[in-house]
Amino acid sequence: MPRRSAADASDTRERILHCAVAIAARDGLEGVTIGRLADDLGMSKAGVYGHFGSKEALQLATFGLAVEQFQELVPARAAGTGTGIERLRRLCAAWIDYLEQGGIAGGGCFLAAAAMEFDNRPGPVRDAVARAADDWLAHLERLAAAAVEAGDLPSDTDPAQLAFELNGIALATNQAIQLQGDTAAPQRARRAMNRAAGAP
């Protein structure tokens, strides 16, 4: 049996990526350097580098893992048997909890940070970030549309407009928590989301 099996290599790759997500959460995807990862993990730079082949591939894999973690922390927690407005409200509650707990590795919302960091840098990373943001807004919009169809929201509700407004509330909440340390932000977010989603 070889000392370094394919499974070992895959484990190492996962260890590298978890470390990369933690670094990127605090310092951005550009803060994830090969040397820093090697240092944190007690590996050589070439050992880290070999798992990816380029900085860009490392960034893409790091972003991909962060998106997976977001999906486990927010949509997965709100999944279930609810219908209509109930599902949307549970998703919003999980979303605010995620922000209140500091997002990923205490660095706030990873997707929002990556969007800001790459929105002016054309390339595959920017494309992946834009796709993830599109997917998330589309998911919100589907839940909003289902709530309208179920009769839980006024029939003249624009699902895309509601998704846009909910996203804005989350971005403001993330900024208030991460930059201002504003502990009242989650409660403001709940009020704002309830109002946007047609609370009585």
Next chain:
Amino acid sequence: MPRRSAADASDTRERILHCAVAIAARDGLEGVTIGRLADDLGMSKAGVYGHFGSKEALQLATFGLAVEQFQELVPARAAGTGTGIERLRRLCAAWIDYLEQGGIAGGGCFLAAAAMEFDNRPGPVRDAVARAADDWLAHLERLAAAAVEAGDLPSDTDPAQLAFELNGIALATNQAIQLQGDTAAPQRARRAMNRAAGAP
């Protein structure tokens, strides 16, 4: 008369900072390097560096100029004789126009980007960014409170909550424009702001 007067030096400093704002608008404040500035301006690195004495001082001065430019592009354009809700609405309109035109140097809202970049990096730059964000939210809150006092908004309106929600709409608009190239975002923003600020 000396070839290099104090006024010449001051002009050079301003030239450096305008270039730095343009770089930072696209690539973030960490993207502003002494070498890149020297290259873009046809100067030596030491010539650039000498005007500031540290990277941090350069970042602070760059952020300060960006804040000045924001104030000229948004609050200054909305200043005037309006009262109550009229002043708040003019400010929001100027704000959306600013975002629609790409913010500063096409890079979007500089303050929002700097907030994301530095919210996890303690130090004087983070402090300056947090203060600017606080000041802006306080300004919005004052206009909202004045609109309530003038009887233009319901008396149970929470000015801080409204400022929070308007900020969120702007952040969502900035993301939609910069990341998604969503040309419908400004119109969504106007609808959302009108609804948040109690349009009939």
Next chain:
DNA sequence: CCTACCGATCGGTAGG
């Protein structure tokens, strides 16, 4: 997965 490199660039300094 390692050692040992490469050229480029970083922030910053010496000395003029």
Next chain:
DNA sequence: CCTACCGATCGGTAGG
């Protein structure tokens, strides 16, 4: 405001 440096770090490569 310049030339000419400094040590550190960057992404990436050669060769094993």
